[in-house]
Amino acid sequence: MLNKDFQLKIGLAEMLKGGVIMDVTNPDQAKIAEDAGAVAVMALERIPADIRADGGVARMSNPKMIKEIQKVVSIPVMAKCRIGHFAEAQVLQTLGIDFIDESEVLTPADEKNHIWKHDFKVPFVCGCRDIGEALRRIGEGAAMIRTKGEAGSGNIVEAVRHMRSVQGSIRHIQTLSDDELMAYAKNIGAPVDLVMYVKEHGKLPVPNFSAGGIATPADASLMMQLGAETNFVGSGIFKSEDPAARAKAIVLATTHFDDPDTVARASEGLKEAMPGLEMSAIPEEEQLNKRGW
Amino acid sequence: MNIGILALQGDYVKHARAVEKLGHTSICLKEADTLQKCDKLIIPGGESTAIIRLIEKLKLRPALLEFAAEHAVMGTCAGLILLSKIPGNLPFPSLGLIDIEVERNAYGRQIDSFIDTVQITLNGQEQDFEGVFIRAPKIKKYAETVEILGYHGTDVVMAQDKNILVCSFHPELTNDLRIHDFFISSVD
Numbered sequence: 001m002l003n004k005d006f007q008l009k010i011g012l013a014e015m016l017k018g019g020v021i022m023d024v025t026n027p028d029q030a031k032i033a034e035d036a037g038a039v040a041v042m043a044l045e046r047i048p049a050d051i052r053a054d055g056g057v058a059r060m061s062n063p064k065m066i067k068e069i070q071k072v073v074s075i076p077v078m079a080k081c082r083i084g085h086f087a088e089a090q091v092l093q094t095l096g097i098d099f100i101d102e103s104e105v106l107t108p109a110d111e112k113n114h115i116w117k118h119d120f121k122v123p124f125v126c127g128c129r130d131i132g133e134a135l136r137r138i139g140e141g142a143a144m145i146r147t148k149g150e151a152g153s154g155n156i157v158e159a160v161r162h163m164r165s166v167q168g169s170i171r172h173i174q175t176l177s178d179d180e181l182m183a184y185a186k187n188i189g190a191p192v193d194l195v196m197y198v199k200e201h202g203k204l205p206v207p208n209f210s211a212g213g214i215a216t217p218a219d220a221s222l223m224m225q226l227g228a229e230t231n232f233v234g235s236g237i238f239k240s241e242d243p244a245a246r247a248k249a250i251v252l253a254t255t256h257f258d259d260p261d262t263v264a265r266a267s268e269g270l271k272e273a274m275p276g277l278e279m280s281a282i283p284e285e286e287q288l289n290k291r292g293w
Numbered sequence: 294m295n296i297g298i299l300a301l302q303g304d305y306v307k308h309a310r311a312v313e314k315l316g317h318t319s320i321c322l323k324e325a326d327t328l329q330k331c332d333k334l335i336i337p338g339g340e341s342t343a344i345i346r347l348i349e350k351l352k353l354r355p356a357l358l359e360f361a362a363e364h365a366v367m368g369t370c371a372g373l374i375l376l377s378k379i380p381g382n383l384p385f386p387s388l389g390l391i392d393i394e395v396e397r398n399a400y401g402r403q404i405d406s407f408i409d410t411v412q413i414t415l416n417g418q419e420q421d422f423e424g425v426f427i428r429a430p431k432i433k434k435y436a437e438t439v440e441i442l443g444y445h446g447t448d449v450v451m452a453q454d455k456n457i458l459v460c461s462f463h464p465e466l467t468n469d470l471r472i473h474d475f476f477i478s479s480v481d
Contacts, residue, residue: 008407015339019339075343255323
């Protein structure tokens with residue numbers, strides 16, 4: 001599976017490690033993100049908290065808006081397409097997007113199939129809740145995996161659940177004997193060669209990032225300590241009262257995730273974080289992390 | 294030997310693995326104090342704008358310059374940009390330790406990233422190496438003091454000025470340790 005094209009896609013994900021990728025909806029926000037030290041921006045028309053509030057079908061962003069953002073920043077620009085909507089992905093590839101997020105935050109276009117991502121030259125990132133989902137997406141060609149978390153909730157609990165699940169399963173797979181791997185792969189619905197890779201290397205074949213609910217510097221530190229290699233921050237920055245300061249603080253806390261003094265200093269003086277939602281306040285059918293399989 | 298790797302952001306773990314495979318000790322560092330334990334330093338690939346902001350924010354510049362005055366430093370991709378004298382559009386001045394002029398993202402966006410054979414010269418021996426170029430920079434100009442060690446076609450992709458070694462591609466993303474070995478054993 002590690003042919004040159006795939007190596008190249010994973011290579012860009014490697015360059016984004018230890019950083020913060022921020023959701024932005026216009027060129028001004030993109031500049032704020034870059035100036036705060038973001039390693040990439042995710043260009044989308046509405047941040048997840050607003051998608052949740054507005055309802056309706058959420059689709060790929062307008063190419064005009066994506067191009068405007070590409071013009072003002074020198075860091076990589078990512079964008080989202082709907083799950084299974086390979087035509088949106090083709091458009092994003094044509095626009096020169098650096099990474100496509102086949103995302104549950106948008107309304108799925110195909111309830112059965114995800115995009116066959118090996119067909120594309122541009123790398124993809126996909127969300128997961130557990131190791132089976134992660135390895136299925138990698139099998140389809142995703143060059144980066146992120147936890148789904150619960151986008152737009154400002155609540156870290158789902159991201160923690162998903163990261164702990166993936167990391168726990170990686171440890172479990174390493175305890176299996178070779179003759180148990182096929183049955184394990186069958187049970188989690190994952191390609192057996194990828195399960196074998198995890199056993200041999202003790203990690204996913206692609207970088208493993210965190211997303212969905214990060215709102216504070218301490219949230220960023222928590223996810224890094226749980227094994228995330230980079231943090232995506234969506235609504236957490238531009239739904240807060242002080243986006244520029246909060247963006248910088250989350251970058252610093254991600255770099256120094258293992259140093260509580262720095263995380264404390266980064267958190268000092270910040271205004272209110274985004275309000276956040278209890279998971280019990282989000283009806284099951286409205287939970288974004290339940291989309292996709 | 295103790296090889297420090299600037300671990301503010303980027304693929305520093307890949308460099309650490311290469312150093313360890315060669316039988317040396319890798320030290321991923323985020324603080325100036327840690328530099329005192331290091332014999333040489335690697336500045337990894339990553340996002341040059343994000344790394345230079347952190348260097349400023351954490352006030353690491355004086356310590357890095359002081360270290361480079363007496364020790365060898367290698368930079369790959371973003372590391373090359375940070376070590377160059379004229380780095381293109383960075384938000385803060387680069388470290389200016391090698392007299393080259395750089396164009397960031399010179400090949401284009403991720404879709405234009407590529408893997409191709411480059412010709413490098415290590416200890417006088419010409420050889421091929423698999424060059425992994427990811428949103429890579431180009432060396433547009435270089436001073437006479439700069440020794441050219443690698444080409445991709447006519448593009449200069451690897452260069453050295455005394456104790457400073459730079460390449461625009463990512464040897465750390467391959468399993469080939471020749472460039473790391475050259476840096477550790479022959480660049481002083």
